[in-house]
Amino acid sequence: MNIKNICCIGAGYVGGPTMSVIAAKCPDIKVNVVDLNKQRIAAWNETDLDKLPIYEPGLSAIVAQARGRNLFFSTDVDQAILDADMIFISVNTPTKTYGIGKGMAADLKYIELCARQIAAVAKTDKIIVEKSTLPVRTAEALKSILSSTGNGVNFQVLSNPEFLAEGTAVQDLLEPDRVLIGGERTEEGEVAMQALHDVFHNWIPSERILLTNVWSSELSKLTANAFLAQRVSSINSLSALCEATEADVDEVARAIGQDSRIGPKFLKSSVGFGGSCFQKDILNLVYLCQTYGLQEVADYWHQVIKMNDYQKRRFAQKIISTLYNTVNGKKIVLLGWAFKKDTNDTRESAAIYVADYLLSEMAELVVYDPKVTAEQIYADLDYLNTRSESENRNLVTVANNYDELFDDAHAVAVMTEWDEFKEIDWEHVFDRMLKPAFIFDGRAILDMPALENIGFRGFAIGKG
Numbered sequence: 001m002n003i004k005n006i007c008c009i010g011a012g013y014v015g016g017p018t019m020s021v022i023a024a025k026c027p028d029i030k031v032n033v034v035d036l037n038k039q040r041i042a043a044w045n046e047t048d049l050d051k052l053p054i055y056e057p058g059l060s061a062i063v064a065q066a067r068g069r070n071l072f073f074s075t076d077v078d079q080a081i082l083d084a085d086m087i088f089i090s091v092n093t094p095t096k097t098y099g100i101g102k103g104m105a106a107d108l109k110y111i112e113l114c115a116r117q118i119a120a121v122a123k124t125d126k127i128i129v130e131k132s133t134l135p136v137r138t139a140e141a142l143k144s145i146l147s148s149t150g151n152g153v154n155f156q157v158l159s160n161p162e163f164l165a166e167g168t169a170v171q172d173l174l175e176p177d178r179v180l181i182g183g184e185r186t187e188e189g190e191v192a193m194q195a196l197h198d199v200f201h202n203w204i205p206s207e208r209i210l211l212t213n214v215w216s217s218e219l220s221k222l223t224a225n226a227f228l229a230q231r232v233s234s235i236n237s238l239s240a241l242c243e244a245t246e247a248d249v250d251e252v253a254r255a256i257g258q259d260s261r262i263g264p265k266f267l268k269s270s271v272g273f274g275g276s277c278f279q280k281d282i283l284n285l286v287y288l289c290q291t292y293g294l295q296e297v298a299d300y301w302h303q304v305i306k307m308n309d310y311q312k313r314r315f316a317q318k319i320i321s322t323l324y325n326t327v328n329g330k331k332i333v334l335l336g337w338a339f340k341k342d343t344n345d346t347r348e349s350a351a352i353y354v355a356d357y358l359l360s361e362m363a364e365l366v367v368y369d370p371k372v373t374a375e376q377i378y379a380d381l382d383y384l385n386t387r388s389e390s391e392n393r394n395l396v397t398v399a400n401n402y403d404e405l406f407d408d409a410h411a412v413a414v415m416t417e418w419d420e421f422k423e424i425d426w427e428h429v430f431d432r433m434l435k436p437a438f439i440f441d442g443r444a445i446l447d448m449p450a451l452e453n454i455g456f457r458g459f460a461i462g463k464g
C-alpha cells in the first residue's frame with residue numbers, strides 16, 4: 001500500500017518537527033499538519049522562520065525545504081481527515097487534573113475527540129497512527145470508537161510512539177536509534193504496519209524499524225521514559241551523597257559509565273529533570289500498575305518522581321541556608337528557565353519549582369533565558385497558584401540581556417545548561433555583585449575552582 005496523503009492532528013513539539021522531517025524526506029507524500037490552535041498554525045506559516053512556534057536547532061531549514069511544496073499547516077481539520085490515507089494523532093496527553101486518576105492518569109479527552117472527529121468525517125478507509133504517548137491498551141478504545149460509526153469505513157490503528165528529545169529533535173528524527181511500529185497481527189494489520197514502515201524507510205534502514213504487537217509498542221514508550229528518568233534520579237540521589245562525602249558526582253558518573261553494561265549517557269546530575277514527558281509518563285505508568293493491582297511495581301517507579309522532587313527542593317534549600325537562612329529581599333539571578341538547553345519549552349522545568357520555593361521566602365528574582373519569553377515565565381509561576389499574579393510580577397523581573405543583570409545581586413543560580421553561560425565574563429559579574437558573592441551551579445557546568453579564585457563562594461550540584 002502506497003501512502004500519498006498524510007494528515008497529522010496536533011502541530012505541537014512532536015507533530016510539527018516530525019511531520020516536517022517526513023515531508024522533507026518524502027517529497028511524493030503530501031503532509032497536512034492541522035491544529036485547533038489558530039495562533040500556533042499562523043506561527044508555523046510565518047515567513048520569518050525565527051517566528052516558528054518551536055525553537056529547535058535545524059528545524060527552520062527543514063521547514064523551509066518542504067513548506068508550501070508538500071508540507072502544509074492549517075486549521076481545517078475536517079478537510080485534512082477527508083484527504084488522508086494515514087492520520088497521525090499527535091495531540092497532548094497531559095496528566096489528569098480532575099476526577100478518577102487526578103494527578104496520575106493521562107487525560108485522554110483530546111485523543112478521544114480526535115477519534116470521534118475522524119469517525120464522523122471519514123468517507124474512505126484510513127490508517128490511524130497513535131503518535132501521542134498513551135497508556136497501554138488505548139488502541140482498543142480508539143478502535144471501538146472508530147468502528148462504531150456503521151458507515152462501512154475501515155480503520156487500522158497503529159502505535160508509533162515518538163522518541164525524539166527536545167533540543168535535538170531534528171537530529172533524532174533524521175537518525176533515530178529506532179522507530180517503533182505496533183499493529184494488529186492480522187493480515188490488514190500487517191499491511192498497515194508495512195505502509196508506515198515504507199514511509200520511514202525513505203530515510204531509515206529497515207533494521208532500525210521495529211515491528212511489534214500494538215500493546216508492546218504502547219508500553220515500550222512509557223517504559224523507555226521510565227528507564228531514562230530513573231537514571232537521572234539515580235545519579236541525582238547520589239549527588240546528595242557526593243556532597244556529603246566530598247566525592248564528585250561527575251567523576252563517579254564517568255567511572256560507572258565506562259562500564260559498557262551501564263553506559264555513559266543520562267548520568268549528568270542536575271537540579272532535577274523537567275520536560276513535558278518524564279513526570280507525566282511515569283505517573284501514568286504508576287497509575288496503570290495500580291489499576292492492575294501491582295502496588296509494589298507502582299511504588300518502585302513512583303520513587304523516581306519523589307527523588308526528582310527532593311532534588312529541586314534540596315537545591316532551593318541549599319541556596320536559602322547558604323545565604324544565612326534568609327533570602328528575604330535579596331536579589332538572586334536565575335540563569336535559564338527552559339527545562340534543558342536548546343529548547344524554548346519550559347514545561348515542568350526545575351527552574352519553576354526552585355523559583356517558587358525562593359519566592360515563598362520573599363526573594364527578589366531576576367530571570368534570564370535566551371529563548372524563553374517573559375510571558376511564559378510569568379504564566380509558569382501563575383499556573384502554580386502559590387501567590388497572586390501581581391505578587392509574582394512584583395517579585396520577579398525578567399531580563400532579556402546581560403546588561404545590569406548581576407548588579408547588586410547576592411547570588412546567581414544556574415538552572416539550565418545553556419552553552420552561553422559558560423562564556424560569561426565572571427570577573428565582571430563578580431565586580432557587579434554584592435559581597436560575599438554566591439554562585440549555585442544546578443547543572444555543574446561552570447569551572448568552580450576558577451570562580452572561587454575570582455572570589456565567588458560556590459556550590460555545584462554533586463560536588464563535595
Ligand SMILES: NC(=O)c1ccc[n+]([C@@H]2O[C@H](COP(=O)([O-])OP(=O)(O)OC[C@H]3O[C@@H](n4cnc5c(N)ncnc54)[C@H](O)[C@@H]3O)[C@@H](O)[C@H]2O)c1
Binds near residue numbers: 013015034035040134
Ligand atoms: N514533547 C516531546 O518531546 C514529546 C516527545 C515524544 C512524545 N511526546 C508525546 O506527544 C504528544 C504531543 O506532545 P507535544 O509536546 O507535541 O504537545 P503539544 O501540546 O506541544 O501539542 C499538541 C497540540 O495538539 C493540539 N490539539 C489538541 N487537541 C486537538 C484536536 N482535537 N484537534 C486538533 N488539534 C488538537 C493542541 O492545540 C496542541 O497544539 C503527547 O502525548 C506527548 O506525551 C512528546
Ligand SMILES: O=c1ccn([C@@H]2O[C@H](COP(=O)(O)OP(=O)(O)O[C@H]3O[C@H](CO)[C@@H](O)[C@H](O)[C@H]3O)[C@@H](O)[C@H]2O)c(=O)[nH]1
Binds near residue numbers: 164225273274276278
Ligand atoms: O543526564 C541527564 C539527562 C537529562 N537530564 C534532564 O532530564 C530532562 C529530560 O531531558 P531529555 O530526556 O533530554 O529531554 P525530553 O525532551 O524530555 O525527552 C525525553 O522525553 C521525550 C518525551 O517522551 C522522549 O521522546 C525522549 O526520548 C526522552 O529523552 C531535562 O530536564 C534534562 O535536563 C538530566 O538532568 N541529566
